[in-house]
Amino acid sequence: MRKKIIxxxxxxxxxxxxxxxxxxxxxxxxxxEVTNNALVVxxxxxxxxxxxxxxxxxxxxIFLGSxxxxxxxxxxxxxxxxxxxxxxxxxxxxIIGHSERREYYKETDQTLAxxxxxxxxxxxxxxxxxxxxxQQRQAGQHFQLIQDQLTNGLFHLSxxxxxxxxxxxxxxxxxxxxxxxxxxxxxxxxxLIRKHLASKYGQAAAHQTTILYGGSVKADNAAELFACPDVxxxxxxxxxxxxxxxxxxxxxxx
Ligand code: 13P
Numbered sequence: 001m002r003k004k005i006i007x008x009x010x011x012x013x014x015x016x017x018x019x020x021x022x023x024x025x026x027x028x029x030x031x032x033e034v035t036n037n038a039l040v041v042x043x044x045x046x047x048x049x050x051x052x053x054x055x056x057x058x059x060x061x062i063f064l065g066s067x068x069x070x071x072x073x074x075x076x077x078x079x080x081x082x083x084x085x086x087x088x089x090x091x092x093x094x095i096i097g098h099s100e101r102r103e104y105y106k107e108t109d110q111t112l113a114x115x116x117x118x119x120x121x122x123x124x125x126x127x128x129x130x131x132x133x134x135q136q137r138q139a140g141q142h143f144q145l146i147q148d149q150l151t152n153g154l155f156h157l158s159x160x161x162x163x164x165x166x167x168x169x170x171x172x173x174x175x176x177x178x179x180x181x182x183x184x185x186x187x188x189x190x191x192l193i194r195k196h197l198a199s200k201y202g203q204a205a206a207h208q209t210t211i212l213y214g215g216s217v218k219a220d221n222a223a224e225l226f227a228c229p230d231v232x233x234x235x236x237x238x239x240x241x242x243x244x245x246x247x248x249x250x251x252x253x254x
Contacts, residue, residue, distance in 0.1 A: 002207070002208050002209065002210050002232055003039060003166075003210045003232070004037055004038040004039065004210070004226075004232050004233045004253050005038060005039045005040075005041055005166060005210055005212060005232065005233040005234075006038045006039070006040055006041070006233050006234050006236065006246075006249055006250045006253060007040075007041035007042075007043055007065060007093070007095075007127060007168075007212065007233070007234070007235045007236065007240075008026075008040070008041070008042050008043060008236050008240025008241075008246055009043045009065075009067060009095060009098070009214075009235055009236065009237050009240060010042075010043060010044045010045060010048075010067075010240060010241060011045075011067070011100070011237055012045055013045075013241055014044065014045070014048070014241065016047070016048065016051075019044055019048045019052070020051070020055070022241065022243055023042060023044075023052055023055045023056065024055055025243035025244075026040070026042065026062075026243050026246060026247060027055060027056045027059055027062065029243060029244070029247040030059065030061065030062060030247060030250065031059065037253045037254060038061075038233055038250055038253035039061050039062075039063060040061060040062045040063065040250055041062075041063045041064070041065040041092070041093050041127075042056075042062065042063070042064060042065065042240075043064075043065035043066060043067050043093070043095055044067075045067065046066065046067075046081055049064060049066060049086070049089045049091055050089060052064055053089070053090045053091075063092040063093060064089075064090060064091050064092050064093070065091065065092060065093035065094065065095060065127065066081070066086050066091050066093070066094045066095065067095050067098065068081075068094070068095065068096070068098075068101060068115075069081060069082060069083045069086055069094050069096070069115055069118065069119060069124075070082045070083070070115070070118070071111045071112075071114040071115050071118070072114075072118075073118060082118070082122075083115075083118040083119050083121070083122040083124055084118075084122050086122070086124060087122040087123055087124055091124060092124065092125060093124065093125045093126070093127050093166070094115070094119045094124050094125070094126055094127065095126075095127045095129065095168070095235075096112055096115045096116055096119065096126045096127065096128050096129065096153075097112040097115075097128055097129045097130065097149070097153060098129045098170070099129065099131050099170060099172045099175065100175075103172075109148075109149065109152035109153055110152075112128075112152075112153045113152065113153050113154075113156060116128060116153060116154060116157070116165070120157070120161050120164055125164050125165070125166060126164070126165050126166065127166045127167075127168050127212070127235065128150075128153055128154060128165055128166070128167055128168065129167075129168045129169075129170055129214070129235070130146050130149040130150055130153075130167065130168070130169055130170070130193075131146070131149075131169060131170040131171050131172050131175075131214075131215075132145050132146060132171060132172060132173075133172045133173060134172070134173035137171070137173065142171075142189070143189075143192055146169070146189065146192070146193060146196075147192075147196045150167070150193065150196055150197070151196075151200075155200050159201055159202075159205060162201050162205065162209075163205060163208065165209065166209075166210045166211075166212065167193060167197075167209060167210070167211045167212065168211075168212040168213075168214050168235040169186070169189050169190060169193060169211060169212070169213055169214070170213075170214035170215050170235060171185075171189075171215050172215075173215075174214075174215025174216050175214065175215050175216070175237065176216070176237060176238060177215075177216060178216050179215075179216060180215060180216040180217065180218075180221050180225070181213070181215060181225075183224050183225060183227070183228050186213050186225055186228055186231055187228040187229065187230055187231065190211050190213065190228065190230035190231050191229075191230045193211055193230075194206045194207070194209065194211065194230055197209055210232040210233065211230060211231065211232050212231075212232060212233045212234055212235045213225055213228075213231050213233075213234055213235070214234060214235030214236065214237070216238075217234040217235075217236045217239060217249060218239050218245065218249070219239065219245050219248035219249050219252065222234060222248075222249040222252035222253075223252040223254070226252055226253050226254065227254070233253060234249060236249055
C-alpha cells in the first residue's frame with residue numbers, strides 16, 4: 001500500500017522558541033493519540049532543522065523535511081543550502097517546486113529537475129509540487145499545465161529514482177486563501193496525475209506513488225479530502241502552525 005503523509009510546511013514562520021514548542025506539542029500529541037495511518041513530515045525553515053530532529057528522534061512516524069534546497073551540489077553560492085548539507089542534518093524529505101518558489105524566486109522546470117536529482121543523489125525524498133493559477137484553471141489549461149510540470153520536473157528519472165518521489169498537488173488559488181478545492185476537483189486532478197505518471201512509469205508505479213493535496217487544508221475539511229481515493233494526505237501550510245489543528249488533520253487520515 002502506498003504511504004499516507006501529512007506534511008506541515010511552516011513557510012517563513014516561527015522563531016526558534018516557538019518552533020521548539022510547536023514540535024514538542026506535536027510529538028507529544030502524536031505519541032498519545034492514534035495517528036498510525038499517516039506519516040508526519042515537519043518542514044520548518046532551515047535554521048530549525050539543526051535541532052528539530054533531536055526532538056522526535058525516537059518517534060518512528062515523524063520525519064523532517066526542508067522547504068527547499070539548492071540546485072547546485074556545493075561551492076560559492078552564498079545563501080544557498082545544498083542537499084548534502086541537509087542530509088548531514090538528517091533531513092528526510094525536501095519540498096521542491098512549491099508555487100511560492102516558482103513564482104517569487106522564478107524557479108524554472110530546469111532548476112527544479114536539478115534539485116530533484118540532487119535530492120535523490122543525497123538519499124533524500126523529494127516532495128514535488130505542481131499547481132495552477134485560477135486564471136489557468138478558468139482558461140481550461142490546468143490539466144495540460146500540471147502534466148507539463150510533472151513531465152519537465154520528473155520524467156527524466158529512472159523508474160528506481162521515481163519510486164522515491166512524493167507528489168503534492170497545490171492549486172495556487174487555494175493556497176492561504178481559505179478556499180479549498182472541492183473533493184471532486186481534488187479527486188479529478190489527482191486521478192489525472194496518477195494517469196499521467198502511469199503513462200511514463202506504468203500502472204503499478206503510479207499506484208504506489210503518494211499524491212498529497214495542499215491548499216487551505218484544515219481540521220474540518222481534511223477527512224473529506226482524504227476520503228478521495230487518489231488523495232494520499234496533505235501538504236498543510238497555515239494549519240500546521242497550530243499543534244492541535246495540525247494533529248487533528250493527521251488524525252483525519254483513516
Ligand atoms: P495553506 O494550507 O496555508 O493554504 O498553504 C498550503 C501550502 O502552500 C502548503 O505548502
